[in-house]
Amino acid sequence: MLSEKYRCAVVISRAPIIQFGLGAIMAQSFCEYETIYCATPEEITLSLLQHANVVIVDLTNDLRQARSACKTYYSMMMQCLDIHWVFIVPLPIYPLAVELLLRSESTLLSSMEPVEGIINAVRSGNRRAEIIGRSLLSDRDYDDDDVSQPALSLTYSEKQVLRLLGKGWGINQIASMLKKSNKTVSAQKNSAMRRLLLRSNAELYAWINSSYGAGILNLNPMNGEGKQWKKAEQEETLPLLNNAP
Structure with a gap:
């Protein structure tokens, strides 16, 4: 039986360097979390998902299959409604992310989000999710x-x-x-x-x-x-x- 203090974070990214960066943020700012790394959503079992408190998803390498990736994560979100989902979203995917991934339990952050923005998003939890990060909505994100x-x-x-x-x-x-x-x-x-x-x-x-x-x-x-x-x-x-x- 898991301890009540057990907290689990799942990081999903196809890029090892992004996995490393997000892992460093979790290790330095959220040492109470056990962080598990996956390259694709297919590596995540339902059991792991049910034990996760936060899932951080990097979508920067899913440009060619953006709709398919967003639909996969939408399906996962529907299975476990108590998880805080943090999506790192490149600008070309932003409209699709808003359409499929924007929920009260999710936060959308820019792929250029500063470290402090990621820390604040994880710290806020799913009850106080900012929904869309300020960096993603800043003037420079508009053409x-x-x-x-x-x-x-x-x-x-x-x-x-x-x-x-x-x-x-x-x-x-x-x-x-x-x-x-x-x-x-x-x-x-x-x-x-x-x-x-x-x-x-x-x-x-x-x-x-x-x-x-x-x-x-x-x-x-x-x-x-x-x-x-x-x-x-x-x-x-x-x-x-x-x-x-």
């Missing part, structure tokens, strides 16, 4: 031609809907506040997603919570509400108030 240009072409109404979504409002609440139908608000959200080349709600919220998206939408609490945004809101809301019975 200017693919993302920043469409963002600048968002209409004011589209920005308004995304901003309210970012503040935690639901479609029904936004429609009520803006005196619009749910169908109109949903259409504006979907139109914004097409402009931003986003394919799912998970990708949309990842963009909203990124430093770049938050800047476009004036959601950065360090910068306040944003005088320009306030003025635009007042200009749009004023006619509604004047026309109210």
Whole structure:
């Protein structure tokens, strides 16, 4: 019978040097863990998975078979829901990782994640997973031609809907506040997603919570509400108030 203090980490990577690096992080910062190394998910037994507390997966060498690899890990995640999964994700796989691997028990980190980011992710555990690491959402992870240009072409109404979504409002609440139908608000959200080349709600919220998206939408609490945004809101809301019975 395993001791209650027994903690197990599984590191999966096809690259020995990455195995070594992740192993060094675990040994220096999490000496209470026994770390087990695998090159592929096929090497992991269900028994090992059931005893693991955290599984760190390096996807940087799975570019050619990214969908297959993500589907394999998704299946493994469904078998053991109490494990904290930490995925090291290269940018080309990011949309696929968001689609298949983003869950409350998982954390997505950039393949360029600093050591401290990996340590914080493991330390947080599956109950306080950051979901998507800041490095993966930083400005340098966005291609200017693919993302920043469409963002600048968002209409004011589209920005308004995304901003309210970012503040935690639901479609029904936004429609009520803006005196619009749910169908109109949903259409504006979907139109914004097409402009931003986003394919799912998970990708949309990842963009909203990124430093770049938050800047476009004036959601950065360090910068306040944003005088320009306030003025635009007042200009749009004023006619509604004047026309109210």
